[in-house]
Amino acid sequence: DQQVKQNSPSLSVQEGRISILNCDYTNSMFDYFLWYKKYPAEGPTFLISISSIKDKNEDGRFTVFLNKSAKHLSLHIVPSQPGDSAVYFCAASFINTGTASKLTFGTGTRLQVTL
Amino acid sequence: DTGVSQDPRHKITKRGQNVTFRCDPISEHNRLYWYRQTLGQGPEFLTYFQNEAQLEKSRLLSDRFSAERPKGSFSTLEIQRTEQGDSAMYLCASSSRTRNYEQYFGPGTRLTVT
Numbered sequence: 001d002q003q004v005k006q007n008s009p010s011l012s013v014q015e016g017r018i019s020i021l022n023c024d025y026t027n028s029m030f031d032y033f034l035w036y037k038k039y040p041a042e043g044p045t046f047l048i049s050i051s052s053i054k055d056k057n058e059d060g061r062f063t064v065f066l067n068k069s070a071k072h073l074s075l076h077i078v079p080s081q082p083g084d085s086a087v088y089f090c091a092a093s094f095i096n097t098g099t100a101s102k103l104t105f106g107t108g109t110r111l112q113v114t115l
Numbered sequence: 116d117t118g119v120s121q122d123p124r125h126k127i128t129k130r131g132q133n134v135t136f137r138c139d140p141i142s143e144h145n146r147l148y149w150y151r152q153t154l155g156q157g158p159e160f161l162t163y164f165q166n167e168a169q170l171e172k173s174r175l176l177s178d179r180f181s182a183e184r185p186k187g188s189f190s191t192l193e194i195q196r197t198e199q200g201d202s203a204m205y206l207c208a209s210s211s212r213t214r215n216y217e218q219y220f221g222p223g224t225r226l227t228v229t
Binding site: 004032034036041042043044045046049089091093095101102103104105106107108 | 119121148150155156157158159160163171173206208215216217218219220221222223
């Protein structure tokens with residue numbers, strides 16, 4: 001029962017262009033979403049997050065969009081840089097209970113930024 | 116501000132042996148999480164502590180697994196009678212009181228059971 005899905009296992013983008021990574025979820029109770037980046041042999045690094053009360057959050061080159069009706073979120077990276085090459089994980093959580101909660105992760109999308 | 120640290124980074128063990136991993140969270144983070152990641156998958160939740168109290172355990176955490184956080188600081192994860200299916204990356208994460216929904220991960224311990 002995969003509640004968070006990343007249907008594209010890989011993506012290749014040219015340096016300077018926009019990278020768009022997609023994520024779908026099935027549990028409408030999720031109310032907080034996060035993106036993590038992971039390099040080989042390292043733990044996931046927190047990138048950006050969004051609460052379900054928003055539809056957009058921006059941090060530098062990274063923007064996350066949330067479409068609650070479609071249960072879909074996306075991460076936009078503009079402009080893409082070679083150092084962005086990594087595996088990106090989408091994760092979802094519940095925070096409306098007021099306590100910390102486990103993260104449910106997707107299977108990841110490997111982004112390769114080419115020169 | 117040091118990040119989450121885990122020890123060891125790599126562990127190779129024979130089937131049937133016991134192993135123990137340690138996690139040191141970011142100082143003053145009161146919440147600590149353990150996840151397991153296998154090849155081609157995202158991290159899967161195992162268990163979670165708030166201070167020294169273990170508040171949630173996944174059904175993935177069989178009775179061969181035990182986790183502790185005795186003084187609310189570092190945590191240990193022990194696997195008894197290891198099986199080849201236990202081979203995975205074991206990740207620890209922590210979060211603060213004020214932003215408890217953002218978890219910060221350590222580098223992980225890669226376990227190989229031969």
